[in-house]
Amino acid sequence: MSNTGLTLQLGKKPDAFCDAHHLLIVTDNNPVFLQEIEQVLQQMTVELNCHSVTCDRYSQALSEYQYDLILYNYCSNNNSNSYYPESTHDYSVSHPIPELAWWYDSSPRIPLVLITEPLGDEMAIACIQSGINAYVLRHKLSSLPDILETRLVSCIQQQSQTFKKLSQQINLLKQEIIKLKNQNSELKTADNSTNQEYFAHLNHDLRSPLANILQFARMLKDEIYGKLNPKQTEYIAGILTSGNHLYELINDYLDIAKIEANHEELYPDKVPVEDVCDASLVMVQGKAKEKELELIIDIADDIDFCYADSLRLKQILINLLSNAVKFTEQGSVTLQVKATSKMLLFSIIDTGIGISKEDSAKLFQPFQQINTPLHRQHKGTGLGLALSRKLAQLHGGDITLTSEVGKGSCFTVSIPAL
Template sequence: MQDNSILHRIDFQETHSYLFSLLEKAQNIEDFCQCCYQLLSKYVKLDGFVIVNNYVNDVEKIKVIYRNSIEKDHTYLSNIYNLAKIHNQCINNNHLFLNFKDVNNQNNIDEYNEDNKDNINFLYIIPIDFKGKKIGSLLIDIESVKCSENQCHEIIKLLSKYLSIYLYQISMEEKEKSLEIEEQKLVKSKENQSKYLSHMNHELRTPISAIIGFAKMLQQQLYGELNPKQAQYVDAIHQSGKYLLDLVSDLLDISKIEARKEDLFIEKILITELCESCLALIKTKAEEQGLELKLKIDSDIQYCYVDQRRIKQVLLNLLSNAVKFTENGSITLEVKQDNNYLKFNIIDTGIGIKKESQAKLFQPFIQLTTHLHRQHRGTGLGLVISRELARLHGGDITLISEENEGSCFTLTLPLSN
């Protein structure tokens, strides 16, 4: 006579292998659960095999994932589920086995009347969880057992384990599909936004440019002299027009970058020429404020591979900000090599920035509230666009600053293409 423990081990190992292969082969959740039901039927005579999700949208509510008998109505399912709720230790802890034919177990089910028991003989309830997260419950209405009670318990617990893995896989796949759909919607939305802003950019540029042009002509008093009040109003019109034109341009830039529609034209650029041309554009304004401009480039650095127009835009934004917020002292543009990266440091002796305010600088439409920031109105998009352009190049913009001690904005770019 063969040893029962050996027979049990062989069955258990084969069941493990079968369920493991089922994780790959099952076409859908219905197929997987049906195979589990058929497997369990070898060991017990089943009157009900139900898998429920105890939480739907984070609310405790019954949702039947699978049931083996179509003729079992919702009342039957609710009865089983309510038993599981009454004995919630099966949900929160391990498992619950109720023997309705055992008078000693009657105390456990006194709360449930005879009608609700619905001729249940044995009820096995076991939670289905994965890595501590509750997924659902396996509720098994057993008419009779074909094997030992220990074997029955082991097989059911094994089924619960593999059900938890499969249900978790399914939930992750559904989440991935949902995220893909949402991502596609977002991309489409950004594309539409980019197209709309591009269209609006062209529609707005013409009238705004006309306003700026006419205001400039009035400032030059080509058609007669202006009194002081008129001159003041014309200056306001001119400044507001330029602000609107800058805002339109910035909105178009940020929308193109977010929609990944910004194409970079990478070319080999002489670093000295790039830096000198940027400093030349802010020189007049810096001299008016009595600021000293300095350029320091490591002797062994000559070229970089960038989109010249876009990187020049980034450097000009950082240098212009330095001029705006530095009342006296100097502004230094320093270029150094750090391993495989170039670092463009824009160092000023200006007002500096509080640590709690530094993160806000790289958020859209954010402007700080110092007296100098109030004097120099901007769109609040310059640094956002500059950082995104740096990241499109594979780099970044970072900040080191102390209040009243000046600031150092660093543009980091890959050394090679």
């Protein structure tokens, strides 16, 4: 054996051992008796892989290999008097041999068998109490094989118990994971049921009665059941304006809530792009005509179909076109469609008031509205743009904005191309 880390494979494996065991022999800086130890180890009946290092290379050896047992060749003849004066017997129980500091400080601490000269009873007890697993007197080195085999069997038993405990803990954790998965599934089922009840409640208890109120208000406004005086006409108009605003708010809120609760489903299909654009422009044509705005449609020649939920895509485009018409006092609103290699881009371009960078950052947040005279004049729900973006993201796309105050805005809806 040498300090270079010689590996020895010794003896045949008995039934009690299924693999070779790894033994690290540590010596002082002035190694002696190694040849004698090697000869004794030849008598081992178990297969050993042995490496030999000096104390100063102990940490390096542990970082390079995993050992089952350490055999420390303590050459106490050279230094025992200096550490343990017989007159005082002054030594630390936690460190009975100062040269073993390298072992005490290691983590994890590997079982250690000490080879040493005869020890006094007090010193022997201190060695065992300090954690040393066994010691062999040098003049009885022939007993080393039996001691090593005993310690190795003990190590195997401890490892077996450790593995058994770990296996039990793993099984318990698996059972806990299964239990948590079941609980999570039950919670999701309960949550879905609660959400369904919540949406049904909003629809039945809020939207339906409000729709009836609006219908009665329209009948009064149209004077189906008799003439109204000017004050009554004014009040009915106010009811309709406020009611329609509330109805839009409920619709937008329900849509956003369904998306966030993963209840909103898309029904994508192959849709003619021109038909979707025409249908969307028709919905804002009346308002644009009132304000003498030019509506422009510009579809690239290479675009014919897209794969999307036709109803939801129109909802997005109508929302953006309505905003463009609402906040444009003169000029035009353009619906432009072009394609990239991966995405189809629907751009709504207006010549309106534009949006500052500060306001752009909060524009797609629910219930956020821009504080300008024109925006205060055309009060919306504060949910339209947030809903439109979520619907675009459900398609696998997004909505982006480029704008300059006083020069107009461009909202671009991107969805995956066919």
